[in-house]
Amino acid sequence: MARRLPPGVSDRDFAAALTQFAAAVGSDWVFTSEADLDLYRDAYSPLWGTREERLASAAVAPRSVEQVQQVVRIANRYKIPLYPISTGKNLGYGGSAPGYSGSIVVDLKRMNRIVEVDDRRHFAIVEPGVSYFDLYNYIQERKLRVWIDCPEPGWGSVLGNALDRGVGWTTGHFRDHFGSHCGLEVVLPSGELMRTGMGAMPNADTFAQFPYGFGPTVDGLFGQGNFGIVTRMGIWLMPEPEAYATGKVRVLRRRDLIPLIDVTNRLEHGGLIGLPIYDSPLASLIDPELTALTSRVDVPDKELDQFAARRGLPIWDLTLQFYGPAETVAANWSYAKRLVREAIPDARFEDGPTFRFPMSAQDQKQVPFRVSIGAPSLEGFSQGPVRSRFNPYPMDGHVFFSPIIPKTGEAALEATRVLADVMAAMRIPGLNPLFRPPQASIFRSLLLVVGLPISRTDPKINEASMKIFRHAVKLSAERGWAEYRTSPIFSDLISSVYSFNDHALRRFTEALKDAADPNGIIAPGRGGIWPKHLRKGRQK
Numbered sequence: 001m002a003r004r005l006p007p008g009v010s011d012r013d014f015a016a017a018l019t020q021f022a023a024a025v026g027s028d029w030v031f032t033s034e035a036d037l038d039l040y041r042d043a044y045s046p047l048w049g050t051r052e053e054r055l056a057s058a059a060v061a062p063r064s065v066e067q068v069q070q071v072v073r074i075a076n077r078y079k080i081p082l083y084p085i086s087t088g089k090n091l092g093y094g095g096s097a098p099g100y101s102g103s104i105v106v107d108l109k110r111m112n113r114i115v116e117v118d119d120r121r122h123f124a125i126v127e128p129g130v131s132y133f134d135l136y137n138y139i140q141e142r143k144l145r146v147w148i149d150c151p152e153p154g155w156g157s158v159l160g161n162a163l164d165r166g167v168g169w170t171t172g173h174f175r176d177h178f179g180s181h182c183g184l185e186v187v188l189p190s191g192e193l194m195r196t197g198m199g200a201m202p203n204a205d206t207f208a209q210f211p212y213g214f215g216p217t218v219d220g221l222f223g224q225g226n227f228g229i230v231t232r233m234g235i236w237l238m239p240e241p242e243a244y245a246t247g248k249v250r251v252l253r254r255r256d257l258i259p260l261i262d263v264t265n266r267l268e269h270g271g272l273i274g275l276p277i278y279d280s281p282l283a284s285l286i287d288p289e290l291t292a293l294t295s296r297v298d299v300p301d302k303e304l305d306q307f308a309a310r311r312g313l314p315i316w317d318l319t320l321q322f323y324g325p326a327e328t329v330a331a332n333w334s335y336a337k338r339l340v341r342e343a344i345p346d347a348r349f350e351d352g353p354t355f356r357f358p359m360s361a362q363d364q365k366q367v368p369f370r371v372s373i374g375a376p377s378l379e380g381f382s383q384g385p386v387r388s389r390f391n392p393y394p395m396d397g398h399v400f401f402s403p404i405i406p407k408t409g410e411a412a413l414e415a416t417r418v419l420a421d422v423m424a425a426m427r428i429p430g431l432n433p434l435f436r437p438p439q440a441s442i443f444r445s446l447l448l449v450v451g452l453p454i455s456r457t458d459p460k461i462n463e464a465s466m467k468i469f470r471h472a473v474k475l476s477a478e479r480g481w482a483e484y485r486t487s488p489i490f491s492d493l494i495s496s497v498y499s500f501n502d503h504a505l506r507r508f509t510e511a512l513k514d515a516a517d518p519n520g521i522i523a524p525g526r527g528g529i530w531p532k533h534l535r536k537g538r539q540k
Helices: 011-025 034-038 065-078 132-141 158-163 254-269 288-294 301-311 326-343 409-426 459-478 488-497 500-516 532-537
Strands: 058-060 082-085 104-107 114-118 123-126 181-187 193-195 229-236 243-251 277-279 316-324 348-356 397-401 403-405 450-454
Touching (some): 011 058, 011 065, 034 058, 065 181, 065 229, 114 132, 132 158, 243 326, 254 301, 326 348, 403 409, 500 532
Parallel strands (some): 082 104
Antiparallel strands (some): 123 229, 181 193, 243 316, 277 316, 397 450
């Protein structure tokens, strides 16, 4: 693909800026060749190879905060838009490609210092290039008694995932990665350096302990925002527990999901369990009768219950995860069974294994969900593009549709109907969307996640996925549901549904944008926030 210069920037000014970037960071760390810039394309873009694909004009990889400041000041001088990335592994949500074509990617992978890990106060301070694998290995090598909470896969940036509001697998307050961050260091659009919270106080030793400091809290502007480049972040870590155990609950009717979620909410919000994992043995069952049933979005729940009964299968499985002292873990599982029995008398239970810590790397392989004990992997990444009996013709990637829905069984059942509508348009065999419950990764809500297929060789697949995405956004918005993160190519679409009082939130953030970044150089369009001179191009 031909390189796209930043709109409104002359060849002469662009060349001058590149020369100054090279002087600031070293010529080896300014990338302009087509081969290099291919690495900054969104590998999962549904616009791959089209005129609308978002492409970088160049990339620059600073090594220090001072170099980031120089890059920002040079960009201001020539009014060149910048698009910062941490490790660029945000696949399904835009990858390493800029949201605005012609931007220069600021690749922070070289800023990979683990500044501190404290296993007495349970926090880490990291730079943007630190991956979950990096932080995990650092902790393991030093035999520190803390866990990270990581997503799947674990090759992404700890800082970057938090800023994009990623989620993980352990207990609720650690799964919320932005919610468990504490303190930011930011290069502002002017090139000035700022620290938030207690970090704003020189020599404070509580940067990663107390997030608020004094006065307004501004950290939220840098989560999915474009108000600066974050170069350091504190993150709270989970103290290593004595034990971890799982227990499984099985229920026989679709509408049992309503009391099941109510009970689980009581357990989780009371701090007694970690991530609850909802599933169904019918979700991937290949059966002609079930395929016929689930092809009808309005099929009555009773018919689905009767089918499951004939096959001798439960409708829903729920895996509960417990952390803490061994005695507490056992008591909490016993209490959970009592609550479920009171709500669903014919529920079935299966005791899972109990593991104790510290644990060897070999023993960790026996844990069903290794990410649930803070051990990163790449297994989650392999599921989409891998050939299987459910996916005989794997695509080249996917784009995520992921709205937030209420944390009730009623909303969850309705979400399966919405998912069935979306999946019917996708025409993917072997999947039974009426038995694919939303995820509970978000602590106080449920998350409906659909990966729409992407192909580099068949543009019709990409066109269909984008059409389905827009249809799904409409269906969700009608119910008051909206996405919590998205690929930059859909930022304007998602921003448009947050429309209370004539988009008061967006108007407010764009007023802040104009004040803090008058040249509009930091990630224009990210989060649906555009600088004044580009707002006319906002996609409806």
